[in-house]
Amino acid sequence: MVDRAAYIAVDWGTTNRRAYAMASDGAVIASAQDDRGVLALGPEDYPAEIAALRARFGAGPVIAAGMVGSSRGWCEAPYVDAPATLERLADACRDVAPGVRIVPGVALRDGRRPDVMRGEEIQVLGAIRAGGAPPTALFCQPGTHNKWVETVDGAITTFTTVMTGEFFALLRSHGIMAGLLDGVVSDGAPFRRGLRRGIASSNLAATLFEVRAGLLLDRLPRSEAAAYASGVLIGADVATRDDLGRRPVHLLGGGRLSALYAVAVTEMGGTPVIVPEGSITAGIHAIWSLSA
Amino acid sequence: MVDRAAYIAVDWGTTNRRAYAMASDGAVIASAQDDRGVLALGPEDYPAEIAALRARFGAGPVIAAGMVGSSRGWCEAPYVDAPATLERLADACRDVAPGVRIVPGVALRDGRRPDVMRGEEIQVLGAIRAGGAPPTALFCQPGTHNKWVETVDGAITTFTTVMTGEFFALLRSHGIMAGLLDGVVSDGAPFRRGLRRGIASSNLAATLFEVRAGLLLDRLPRSEAAAYASGVLIGADVATRDDLGRRPVHLLGGGRLSALYAVAVTEMGGTPVIVPEGSITAGIHAIWSLSA
Numbered sequence: 001m002v003d004r005a006a007y008i009a010v011d012w013g014t015t016n017r018r019a020y021a022m023a024s025d026g027a028v029i030a031s032a033q034d035d036r037g038v039l040a041l042g043p044e045d046y047p048a049e050i051a052a053l054r055a056r057f058g059a060g061p062v063i064a065a066g067m068v069g070s071s072r073g074w075c076e077a078p079y080v081d082a083p084a085t086l087e088r089l090a091d092a093c094r095d096v097a098p099g100v101r102i103v104p105g106v107a108l109r110d111g112r113r114p115d116v117m118r119g120e121e122i123q124v125l126g127a128i129r130a131g132g133a134p135p136t137a138l139f140c141q142p143g144t145h146n147k148w149v150e151t152v153d154g155a156i157t158t159f160t161t162v163m164t165g166e167f168f169a170l171l172r173s174h175g176i177m178a179g180l181l182d183g184v185v186s187d188g189a190p191f192r193r194g195l196r197r198g199i200a201s202s203n204l205a206a207t208l209f210e211v212r213a214g215l216l217l218d219r220l221p222r223s224e225a226a227a228y229a230s231g232v233l234i235g236a237d238v239a240t241r242d243d244l245g246r247r248p249v250h251l252l253g254g255g256r257l258s259a260l261y262a263v264a265v266t267e268m269g270g271t272p273v274i275v276p277e278g279s280i281t282a283g284i285h286a287i288w289s290l291s292a
Numbered sequence: 293m294v295d296r297a298a299y300i301a302v303d304w305g306t307t308n309r310r311a312y313a314m315a316s317d318g319a320v321i322a323s324a325q326d327d328r329g330v331l332a333l334g335p336e337d338y339p340a341e342i343a344a345l346r347a348r349f350g351a352g353p354v355i356a357a358g359m360v361g362s363s364r365g366w367c368e369a370p371y372v373d374a375p376a377t378l379e380r381l382a383d384a385c386r387d388v389a390p391g392v393r394i395v396p397g398v399a400l401r402d403g404r405r406p407d408v409m410r411g412e413e414i415q416v417l418g419a420i421r422a423g424g425a426p427p428t429a430l431f432c433q434p435g436t437h438n439k440w441v442e443t444v445d446g447a448i449t450t451f452t453t454v455m456t457g458e459f460f461a462l463l464r465s466h467g468i469m470a471g472l473l474d475g476v477v478s479d480g481a482p483f484r485r486g487l488r489r490g491i492a493s494s495n496l497a498a499t500l501f502e503v504r505a506g507l508l509l510d511r512l513p514r515s516e517a518a519a520y521a522s523g524v525l526i527g528a529d530v531a532t533r534d535d536l537g538r539r540p541v542h543l544l545g546g547g548r549l550s551a552l553y554a555v556a557v558t559e560m561g562g563t564p565v566i567v568p569e570g571s572i573t574a575g576i577h578a579i580w581s582l583s584a
Contacts, residue, residue, distance in 0.1 A: 071508075079509075107509055114505035114512075145468075145501065161501040163467075170462040175455075176437075203532035204496050205525070209437065209453040213406035216363075217371075217399055220406075233497070240495035 005029055005058035009284040012068035013037050013119060014144075018280075021057035026285035028278075030057065038066075038073040046074040050100055063284050063291070065103040066119030069094065079107035079116060083155035086125045086283065090290035103287055106156055115161055120147045123252050126283025128154055132275040133250040139275075140249050140265070142257040144169070146237060164237045165257075167204075168230060177212055183226035186256070187263050190224035191231040195267055198235020207232055234264045244270030252279060297321055297350035301576040304360035305329050305411060306436075310572075313349035318577035320570075322349065330358075330365040338366040342392055355576050355583070357395040358411030361386065371399035371408060375447035378417045378575065382582035395579055398448055407453055412439045415544050418575025420446055424567040425542040431567075432541050432557070434549040436461070438529060456529045457549075459496075460522060469504055475518035478548070479555050482516035483523040487559055490527020499524055526556045536562030544571060 006024035010017065015037040021029040036049060050062055069077035077094040084106040093101040105118035120141050127133045128151065135154040141147040144165040150158050172181040185191065201207035211229045214220030220228060238244060238261070248271045251258045262272035298316035302309065307329040313321040328341060342354055361369035369386040376398040385393040397410035412433050419425045420443065427446040433439040436457040442450050464473040477483070493499035503521045506512030512520060530536060530553070540563045543550045554564035 108505075109509050109511075113499075113502050114509045115502065116505045116508050160495075160498050161505070162495060162498045163501050164497050166467055167459075167497055170466055174462055174466045175458050203452075203454060203528065205456050205459055205529065206452050206454040206532065207405075209455050210405050210407065213400075213408045213453070216408050217401050217406045219401075236495065237497065240498065 005060055007061040007063060007288055008053055008057045009281055009288070010053070010062060010064040010066075010068070011119060011122070011280050011284075012064045012066040012073070014039055014067045019053050019057065020281050020284075022281065022285060022288070026282065026289075028281055032056070038068055038070065041074075043074055047097060050097065060099070061288070062100045063093070063103065063288055064100070065122040065280075065284060065287075069102040069104060070118055075102060077102040077104040079105045079109070081107055081109050082159070083152070083157045084121060084125075085155045086129065086286045087290060089121065089125070090287045093287065093291060101287075101291065103284070106159075108158065111158075115159060117147055117149075117159060117161070120149065120159075121156055122283035122287070123279045124149050124151060124156060124283075125154065126281070126286065127250065127252060127275045127279035129286045130276075130278055130282035132279060133273070137250050138243065138247055139252055140261055141252045142261045143253060146261075148241060162237050162240075164233045167208075168233050171208065171229065172226070177225075177229070180212070180215060180222065181226040181229055183223050185227050185230040185260070187260060188227060190227040191260065192263070192267070194228035194231020195235040195264055196231075197228075198232035198237075199239040199267065201232065201236055201239075204233070204236045207236070230260065234260055235267075238264040238268050238270075241268075244268040248273045250275050297352055299353040299355060299580055300345055300349045301573055301580070302345070302354060302356040302358075302360070303411065303414070303572050303576075304356045304358040304365070306331055306359045311345050311349065312573050312576075314573065314577060314580070318574065318581075320573055324348070330360055330362070333366075335366055339389060342389065352391070353580070354392045355385070355395065355580055356392070357414040357572075357576060357579075361394040361396060362410055367394060369394040369396040371397045371401070373399055373401050374451070375444070375449045376413060376417075377447045378421065378578045379582060381413065381417070382579045385579065385583060393579075393583065395576070398451075400450065403450075407451060409439055409441075409451060409453070412441065412451075413448055414575035414579070415571045416441050416443060416448060416575075417446065418573070418578065419542065419544060419567045419571035421578045422568075422570055422574035424571060424574075425565070429542050430535065430539055431544055432553055433544045434553045435545060438553075440533060454529050454532075456525045459500075460525050463500065463521065464518070469517075469521070472504070472507060472514065473518040473521055475515050477519050477522040477552070479552060480519060482519040483552065484555070484559070486520035486523020487527040487556055488523075489520075490524035490529075491531040491559065493524065493528055493531075496525070496528045499528070522552065526552055527559075530556040530560050530562075533560075536560040539563075540565045542567050
């Protein structure tokens with residue numbers, strides 16, 4: 001049991017959940033991470049989960065963002081259309097239980113192509129609110145589904161989801177290269193060779209087969225295959241943007257994957273900026289302040 | 293037991309096997325298809341499989357092509373480097389047991405990018421031998437791994453493997469869209485919309501996420517998702533060739549998938565030519581004649 005918590009913030013994702021006991025000034029008093037993501041839960045499980053969080057962090061309000069608000073989560077919080085600000089997200093929060101609000105995601109609904117996000121919007125707008133990035137900026141959020149997000153004056157105006165991480169996971173576990181991509185993925189010569197190949201590629205589905213052919217023909221050592229394949233995928237991802245040389249790329253999420261994207265952005269002539277941690281709680285705190 | 297068979301031809305693939313009792317003039321006397329592909333067999337199983345084929349089709353020589361000659365098959369038959377002709381393949385066949393020969397595959401070993409094939413070479417060169425395509429031609433072999441193959445004067449000079457079918461299978465069974473792509477894939481408005489989107493796409497890993505976003509935002513009916521996604525993948529595949537408008541594309545394999553590629557080639561301004569069946573046995577018969 002934590003004292004002083006004004007409310008509980010939850011980043012409730014597909015596979016992971018991170019909960020924060022928050023002070024009224026936005027400071028994080030305590031936090032916990034576990035694998036109680038939406039895939040591990042049925043809709044009937046959420047009230048007990050909320051009770052457990054309150055038992056641990058205090059009986060105050062709960063604000064949750066992420067896949068918890070999707071059709072596979074607790075209760076659907078309909079998407080806000082871009083351009084999306086923290087104010088519009090706060091207005092569109094859904095009350096799902098006494099003192100429990102779910103933050104909606106953001107959609108590109110009517111444009112040339114459809115796209116959606118849930119959870120990333122809090123991190124992007126929280127980064128701006130916390131001063132980690134300017135109000136008009138380009139963001140990159142590496143992960144299973146990398147998001148390239150553009151903001152103008154503190155509003156998410158457009159974004160693109162790229163299934164880079166999912167492709168790597170599928171190939172590593174289920175495809176013809178299953179078992180061949182279990183090596184370490186880190187920056188180094190194999191990753192950078194893959195990166196250059198991915199940037200030059202005009203057909204990802206062809207270039208990835210070169211990993212298998214390279215292994216069979218002894219042109220690619222098995223120990224380098226995973227890093228090379230990751231380089232190809234990340235290279236193809238960054239190469240589809242033609243604006244990386246014109247403005248800084250604000251990388252969210254930290255960790256090993258963001259470091260690899262930083263290398264890739266640099267290879268494209270861009271300037272990566274690693275945003276400090278704390279964007280998610282800054283974003284949820286803004287929602288709490290606006291909702292209060 | 294079949295009389296008159298001069299030898300047995302086997303197209304021995306990853307998941308399927310097709311065996312033919314062959315007359316000395318190359319006519320097919322009888323054939324059988326089953327699921328005894330290399331993934332279903334260990335190296336120790338092959339002698340009994342050969343005995344069973346001989347019990348059924350006659351005690352003559354056996355010539356087998358395809359993944360049976362890979363490291364996952366019976367016995368590795370090292371790749372022939374491109375340019376590869378039927379004569380060079382015949383010279384490089386590997387005798388693995390009394391009266392049993394395995395046809396090698398073809399490799400691009402030293403060029404800008406590595407690539408390999410096993411089994412497709414027999415079908416391409418057999419098509420030329422049977423008169424189904426000219427000696428200098430462009431071929432397309434749709435499947436799990438689509439091959440674009442160029443020949444000059446009856447020799448395979450270069451080729452590109454595209455993992456189009458594997459990507460579709462992975463997404464349908466294992467990814468975030470698992471369960472959403474089980475609908476019928478056939479030519480029609482959804483396939484053609486996907487095709488045009490795939491042709492215009494510069495990033496397959498982003499464009500495929502539009503399938504999920506389109507479903508979530510009610511822009512894509514669930515019943516159309518599989519055909520649309522297949523269109524995106526095949527569109528991206530054909531769009532990476534810049535020569536489709538300049539010469540006929542000889543489609544091998546027949547069936548539903550070749551028909552979809554024919555639509556895609558036409559959309560790119562090209563002229564698809566469906567090659568009649570019989571290319572594989574024509575190719576193996578040429579190997580048999582050259583080996584005799």
